[in-house]
Structures are given as structure tokens and as C-alpha cells.
Amino acid sequence: MVTIHEVAKAAGVSISTVSYALSGKRSISATTRARIDRAVAELDYRPNAGARMLAGARTNILALSAPIRQDAHLPTHMRFVTAVVEAARAHDDDVLLLARDDEVTGIRRVADSSLVDGVVVLGVSTDDERAEVVRRTGVPAAFVGIPGDTEGLACIDLDFAEAARASVRELVAAGHRSVGVIGHPATYVERHTGFIRRFADAFEEACRQQGVTTLALYPSLDRADQRAAVDELRAALPDMTALVFHCNEPVVETVLAHLQAQGVRVPDDLSVLAACASYDTEVMEVPLSTIPLPLEEMCRGAVERAVRQVDGARDPGVTLLAPRFTDRGSIRPVH
Amino acid sequence: MVTIHEVAKAAGVSISTVSYALSGKRSISATTRARIDRAVAELDYRPNAGARMLAGARTNILALSAPIRQDAHLPTHMRFVTAVVEAARAHDDDVLLLARDDEVTGIRRVADSSLVDGVVVLGVSTDDERAEVVRRTGVPAAFVGIPGDTEGLACIDLDFAEAARASVRELVAAGHRSVGVIGHPATYVERHTGFIRRFADAFEEACRQQGVTTLALYPSLDRADQRAAVDELRAALPDMTALVFHCNEPVVETVLAHLQAQGVRVPDDLSVLAACASYDTEVMEVPLSTIPLPLEEMCRGAVERAVRQVDGARDPGVTLLAPRFTDRGSIRPVH
């Protein structure tokens, strides 16, 4: 193993000079820097991580608390995880993955042992225990999602209420007056997943204000249940001209296939909007107009806020990301 | 931050005694141990990770190199990742996730800086550069999958050839003489020639030996292409009584839905076997008899072998896991 001493010797300088040259925390003459760079390259020197952690103030590791519920949508989950990894690496941080019954206690473990500089929290629920863990340990942290009590916490999420209003706005602008909604499964809602309620409430309110008739159904993960939901929607809203999805891709696919089987064409017979979609609606059999869930942006923002706290800033508060509508032609004007 | 010194003072012993009491590396009297345990609990002491890494020989961190290809099946990927995390935690190790263009260079980075004790390598392809990286750095590592040149490497995988033979055996035992195969997309084959070819070759050979007519098709990720593949199979094998899936769940679902739409019932009209399935075939609309991909076992085995190497063992070689057939009633005897 190559140490800083060997680099110093090879470059003919002291170890502190090598350290400073590498960290850039004080100015180094061009010639000295060149000699050090050469020595580093020749010896293929890589600072010892443990020594850095011990001597320095930081570990350059971020913990990622990523619980995986029974009914979780794995592709979305994986996208969040990799987005966090990418964002962390952009800040020169590595990611320690906390999962499988270790997402809560693991935070305390890695924070108390100074293994990580901070924590990014995924899959946040309204009554999330991790909110309290973070407050008590005082570890720099950022929540992707919004817990019930955000006191003192840094959170970031899509503005689901605004996304709901924007959805209604788009549909109303196209002349729709009767809109069905297929939402996330009831089990998600029960878990006090805040964003679902925020979307649903704002959607309903916006419809009321615009005089739009609406009904929202929350089918389970069972395919038959999902198909039944559309049928129920069409029966309850005979004038329904548009359908909004606020759910995961498999549900969308099942429902669209069911509609197609019944001879309902999208968007000719029924307009469709994929709200807060964590999947790519462009490559679907029928590309869907959408308000995408900006998960990369969310994860990037979370990492950014966590890192800022590691750097000493106190930075509580909820960041709400503005929704953006992308037209892919699945909403058809109605007159 | 609580240090070992404070614990020692509180317990009225020396720091070395505390250290040994915690590591269990030398015998401690019951009374001393009790006093230390009490002090540790009261102060909520947690050893500093950096100090341990520096003083001790190990970091208790395993790197997980998890590349995510364009066409990857994310749910399967996520299952592998969480399975590795679970296995690592069982060994008291944490997992550092290497992804997003850092799966190769990241190995060198974290290994050379002594950030991790070892590496678990996922998504292994035949010409995987990581094989060479591991050989050169000499970092303890285990591959989940089999690279082209396994020289000096520890690898673990399902015995795909045997899984293919077992598949043919099950079908032949049920009287099937004409069997279609839907395999992984061609893009997978081009890259991971490994397990797909091992399965395909052994399957074909077994069919030849048993006098079974067979044809394997490798549709792309496009749904229409997948549906066309079944049609082609039925046209090419007019006597086909069984279908083997060696692919991911979405393909299976698409094909099954297509068959159903054509009035082909499973297993009444067509028997189906899900070979090396990374998904749960029990909760499908029609539960499928299967030879599951034992990914938990694979990941557990990989972590085990990596840890063993960290503990000083030299342990190269390829471990092939025996396939197990699970009957769920989707294979119907033919007479």
C-alpha cells in the first residue's frame, strides 16, 4: 500500500505539502505541484480512507436509507437509488445502502459511528420513524418525500398539489368536463403516504372549482381489480372523456390493454394523462402526455441539501419542485 | 462524540480492556464485562468507523458493483441488490453501492483507498472488464455470474446447463415432444453470452438426446415482437404442447396475455415452464411451474465467498448452484 510518506519522499517534499497539494487547501508552487502530481501518478497513490475519516472531518460517504415495502414498485425504487448514487458521485461522495430492516436503526448506527457524513432518506411516509431518528442524532439529512412532522428537517418533493391542479388545467383547457382517476393502491394510501393525499385533495378541489365531474378509484395490485376499476369508472361517469393515472406503470398497462380490448381508443375515444409518472411514457405502445415525476431532480436536490449541511449549513425546510407538463398527444380536445 | 476513553473511565478500566471486551478477542471477567457493557449502554458508545479502519485490518464494508444496462430488467436488479445488502448485514458488513459509470473504476478507487474489504460483482458479462480489475488489484471479490476468463476468480451462479436439462426432463416426463422456447432479448445474448448460451446449448442438446422437437426465439423488448414470437413458434411447431420461458416477467405476461386472447388456455391447451425465473410465479394470474433463479442464494454465496477471502482464505473457483423444480401445475401430462 502506498502512503503519503512515500509520495512525499518521491517528490522530495514533506507530507503536509503533499496533503495540501491534494486537497488544494493552500497554494503550492507550480514546480512543487508538478513533482507531487508526478509522484502520485507514478506510485498510483490513493489516500487511505480510514485515515482520512479519522484525521479529517468527513468520510465522503452518504447513507441511503431505502426501505422496500412488500408492495413496492421495484423499477421506480431502483431509479431513485441509482439517481442518488449518481448525484452523490457528482459531489465525490460514495453511497452506503441501508435496506432490509436496517433503514431505521442503520441510520443511527452509521451516523453514530461517523461512518457517513449524512443521510438521504427514501420512501418517506407520513408517520416515518426516521424523521425522529434524524432529529435526535442531528445527522445531516435530506428527505425525498415529506414526513408528517417536518420540523427541523430538509425535505424535497414534487409539488403534488400543483401537479394535480396542472392536470385539471390541461384537461379543462382541452374541453374535458368529466374525468376519471386511477390512483395508487389502497395499501399505499393506508401507509399514510402523504403525496397521494396531497394529489387527490388538490385534484378534487380543482375539479370542483372548474365544475368538472370526477371520481377517483384506488385498485389493488391485482390485475382483475384494476380492470374492474376502469369499468366502474366508465359506469359511474358515462360522460367521461379523460382518464388520469396517478399510479405505477403496470396498472397503466393493464388498464390501457383492457380499454383497447373493449375497443376504446386512446386518445380518440378517451384522453389519457399520466400524472407524476416515474416511468417513461414516450416508449409506451401509446405514448402518454404526462407530468413526469422528476426523480433525478429530487434525488439531486436531496443530495445537494445533505451535502450543504455536511458543509456546515443549517438548511431545514420543504422544497417543492414545480411540475412540468409534457405533451405526447394522448389528450384530445373535446367540443 | 463518545470515545473509548470515556467508556474506559466510566467503567474504571483501561481502553484496551474495553476494546477487547467489545471484540471478544480475549477473555474478560464477568464483573468487568458487566461494568463495560453498562458503560457502553449508558453512554450509547459506538466505535468510530474511521479509527477502526485505520487501526484494524478491516472496514466492514463491501462494495457492490452493480451496472445497470439500458435494457436491464430493474425489478430483478433491485432484488439482487437488496439480497446482497441482506447477506452482507448478516456478516455485519455494510454495502457501498457502485453504479452509474462507476462500477469498474469505482472498484479500483474503493479498493486502493482501503475503503472496502471486498467486492461483490453483479451483472457479469462474458467479456467483463471487472474480471481483470479484480485480478490486478487483488481485492477480495466474488462474481455473481461467470465471466469468460474465471482464472483466479471466485464466481457463483445457477447451473444454467443443468437447469436446461432439468426443464427438458420435466417436460419429457409429462409426455411433451414438441417444445417452444422464448428466451431473453437478442441484446442480452450479444452481451451476456454467458448464462443464456449455457442454457440454450444444454437445452438443445437435451432435446436432441430425448428426441424432442424444439425451437427457441429471442424477441426484443418490444411487445409486438414478443407476441409475434409466439405466433411464429406455433406456426413452426404445429404440434407444440409446451412452452418454456427463459426471460423476464414482462415478456411472460405479454405472451401469456396474447395466448389467452387467442383462446389458448394454460395448461389445458399449452403447458408452460418458467425457467430460471427471477420473479415470483406463484402470484401470477396463472401460477407457473418453475425452476426459480435462486438469487438470494447466489448473493448469499457471493458475500460468503468474498468475506472468506477477506478473512484470509484463497478461494478461487466457480460455484454452480443446483436448479430446483417447483410444480405449480402449469405443466399438463400429454398422452
Added chain:
DNA sequence: TTGAAAGCGCTACCAT
């Protein structure tokens, strides 16, 4: 612009 040296908190060796 550079160097010397004091730790960081722990492990493990050498004592007793």
C-alpha cells in the same frame, strides 16, 4: 511557499 509535529480513536502487541 513549505515543514514539523500533534493528534484523530482505535487495535493489538508487550507487559505484568
Added chain:
DNA sequence: ATGGTAGCGCTTTCAA
């Protein structure tokens, strides 16, 4: 059965 202490390899003061 227990204690003293020398490092582990780095960062960062303090000096020059």
C-alpha cells in the same frame, strides 16, 4: 485477567 502504549495514515495547526 488487565493495563500501557506504539502505531495505523492522514489533516491541520503552528512555525519559519
